[in-house]
Amino acid sequence: GAGVSQTPSNKVTEKGKYVELRCDPISGHTALYWYRQSLGQGPEFLIYFQGTGAADDSGLPNDRFFAVRPEGSVSTLKIQRTERGDSAVYLCASSPQDEGTQYFGPGTRLLVL
Amino acid sequence: QKEVEQDPGPLSVPEGAIVSLNCTYSNSAFQYFMWYRQYSRKGPELLMYTYSSGNKEDGRFTAQVDKSSKYISLFIRDSQPSDSATYLCAMSWAGNMLTFGGGTRLMVKP
Secondary structure: OOOOEEEOOEEEEOOOOOEEEEEEOOOOOOEEEEEEEOOOOOOEEEEEEEOOEEEEOOOOOOOOEEEEOOOOOOEEEEEOOOOHHHOEEEEEEEEOOOOOOOEEOOOEEEEEO | OOOEEOOOOOEEEEOOOOEEEEEEEOOOOOOEEEEEEEOOOOOOEEEEEEEOOEEEEEOOEEEEEEOOOOEEEEEEOOOOHHHOEEEEEEEEOOOOOOEEOOOEEEEEEO
16 A cells, blocks of 8 residues: 655755645554654654644754644644754654554655755 | 664675674663664665564564663574665654664675
8 A cells, every 4th residue: 555655855945944844644544753864863753643633742843843734644844944954854654543663754855055 | 872872884794694783772661662774865664563572573584672681683684785774773662752773874795
């Protein structure tokens, strides 16, 4: 079946601009996660949704970052007033409700100039 | 000190060798342990999933968890050039957010 999909695959923007990154989880998966991966590092947790609500947003670095999942399926990560330090690969993962396994998408490579 | 430590490598081995990859961690609450494989410019791919302590085998891969030592391992038998990738260990305490190691880059030479 279809895996987790993310769009766009690459995004180049200028410092100060607003960006939206989209994640389509595996059908039927109720849990959805966003992570950020810098070059040569492991992914770092940003936010976790169970259904439509953010169950844990403790990893969001500041209030420029926000994520939504209005219908409990597709999620959008929104970054306001982008900074060069936001450049990274943004990964989305989904999981069945009662399992710990997470399945990752290919990521969105964000470059802030 | 990071919660999960992993030697970044690179680790270079000849084809057919047995590979041992390891992580140590500091949070004794971790209960779920995973290994992911990540090819260049791709997302992490789940290889092995273990709950609590013990061994788990799947084909050429064996995962071991020693909670008393806070140490987990992944063994790859009969390594192939296609195994060349970065291997990430990951763990969680309640089956939710994952804490990752920094990854070990593995190169298997023909």
